[in-house]
Amino acid sequence: MAEMDRKTVGIVGARGHTGAELIRLIADHPALELAYVSSRELDGQRVDAHVAEYAGELRYSAPAHEDLPALGADVVILALPNGKAGACVEAFGKAGANPLIVDLSADYRFDERWYYGLPELTRERWRGQRRISNPGCYATAIQLAVAPLKDLLAAPPVCFGVSGYSGAGTTPSDKNDPEKLRDNLMPYALTGHMHERETSAHLGVPVEFMPHVAPHFRGLTVTCNLYLARAMKRDEVMARFHHAYGTEPLVRVVEEAPWVSRIAGRHHAEVGGFAMSLDGRRVVVVATLDNLLKGAATQAMQNINRALGLPEATAIPQQSPPVHA
Numbered sequence: 638m639a640e641m642d643r644k645t646v647g648i649v650g651a652r653g654h655t656g657a658e659l660i661r662l663i664a665d666h667p668a669l670e671l672a673y674v675s676s677r678e679l680d681g682q683r684v685d686a687h688v689a690e691y692a693g694e695l696r697y698s699a700p701a702h703e704d705l706p707a708l709g710a711d712v713v714i715l716a717l718p719n720g721k722a723g724a725c726v727e728a729f730g731k732a733g734a735n736p737l738i739v740d741l742s743a744d745y746r747f748d749e750r751w752y753y754g755l756p757e758l759t760r761e762r763w764r765g766q767r768r769i770s771n772p773g774c775y776a777t778a779i780q781l782a783v784a785p786l787k788d789l790l791a792a793p794p795v796c797f798g799v800s801g802y803s804g805a806g807t808t809p810s811d812k813n814d815p816e817k818l819r820d821n822l823m824p825y826a827l828t829g830h831m832h833e834r835e836t837s838a839h840l841g842v843p844v845e846f847m848p849h850v851a852p853h854f855r856g857l858t859v860t861c862n863l864y865l866a867r868a869m870k871r872d873e874v875m876a877r878f879h880h881a882y883g884t885e886p887l888v889r890v891v892e893e894a895p896w897v898s899r900i901a902g903r904h905h906a907e908v909g910g911f912a913m914s915l916d917g918r919r920v921v922v923v924a925t926l927d928n929l930l931k932g933a934a935t936q937a938m939q940n941i942n943r944a945l946g947l948p949e950a951t952a953i954p955q956q957s958p959p960v961h962a
């Protein structure tokens with residue numbers, strides 16, 4: 638597609654797990670090409686030595702924040718740890734540069750000047766903003782599980798989350814130490830996790846969230862207990878989910894509670910279970926997604942495609958639905 642006017646993309650923080658997934662997606666994108674990928678640790682090394690799906694001559698570089706605007710990418714993806722995006726965003730402001738900026742961190746998720754891009758729930762709120770804040774991974778799953786019933790809740794949803802340890806990034810900690818995770822389930826931030834605040838703010842209802850990290854690498858599950866203001870039948874509950882997501886290529890509504898082992902490496906989220914209490918006033922909804930894909934890189938790609946006027950699912954692999962045993 639050499640004749641197509643490709644847009645250039647810079648990834649800041651490209652050594653990380655999400656950065657690597659973005660390199661894969663962009664490598665296969667008909668309208669995008671990588672301009673630069675930054676990493677201090679991999680500075681000077683060939684990208685194809687680290688991401689097999691990338692074929693080209695590009696090497697990692699380590700520009701200072703203030704030098705990013707001069708690199709001239711049309712799209713800049715910030716995949717840095719929390720707290721680091723501001724310096725980059727400021728550098729573009731100071732230089733008078735206005736690329737499309739997508740931030741994967743939590744830094745702008747509460748900033749009303751930024752579009753919060755969870756396309757299936759917020760795409761109507763995009764008004765051409767060139768600053769896009771990508772949602773958190775658990776926060777994506779919880780919002781997808783709760784949104785279709787949020788007007789019927791009698792109490793805050795109580796959500797039990799279990800993530801693979803890639804969710805904890807590459808900076809060494811107990812939460813990404815395979816030795817400490819072996820045969821283990823590690824609870825953390827059991828009240829006040831940032832995604833509790835994020836989901837509450839964006840759903841407009843208070844949410845309670847208890848995260849855990851498990852020994853698998855990628856994929857997360859949230860099991861959400863929802864008390865309902867009136868008795869409902871399972872069919873009625875499911876009809877709401879089909880209505881909300883029936884035409885969405887990246888959210889599948891499934892009968893059974895989905896398994897995280899079947900979502901790893903896939904680009905969509907699954908929402909299912911819909912276990913009802915006998916009195917019909919309580920339903921348990923389970924959502925799974927790959928935290929690095931629909932929880933991060935794939936969602937960023939949806940947002941970028943949309944902002945560039947391309948079909949939202951461009952270059953996002955659409956695999957066939959999993960077969961449940």
Ligand SMILES: NC(=O)C1=CN([C@@H]2O[C@H](COP(=O)(O)OP(=O)(O)OC[C@H]3O[C@@H](n4cnc5c(N)ncnc54)[C@H](OP(=O)(O)O)[C@@H]3O)[C@@H](O)[C@H]2O)C=CC1
Pocket residue numbers: 649650651652653654655656675676677678679715716717718719721741742743772773774803804805806807808928929932933
């Ligand atoms: N992992 C996940 O499942 C999800 C992550 N996110 C968010 O996406 C962002 C990236 O996550 P992830 O890829 O997991 O993170 P990683 O920890 O795997 O990668 C972080 C990247 O930032 C660079 N970096 C680390 N420290 C600094 C620093 N002090 N200054 C500048 N660069 C630094 C690293 O490269 P180098 O040190 O070589 O420069 C690396 O490229 C985070 O904000 C995270 O919260 C969002 C949703 C899901």
Ligand SMILES: CC(=O)N[C@@H](CCC(=O)OP(=O)(O)O)C(=O)O
Pocket residue numbers: 719741742743772773774775800801802803804805806812831848849850
């Ligand atoms: C297992 C694990 O540690 N997960 C991360 C969430 C990853 C994510 O979505 O990150 P941000 O919201 O920080 O962008 C956490 O709980 O902080």
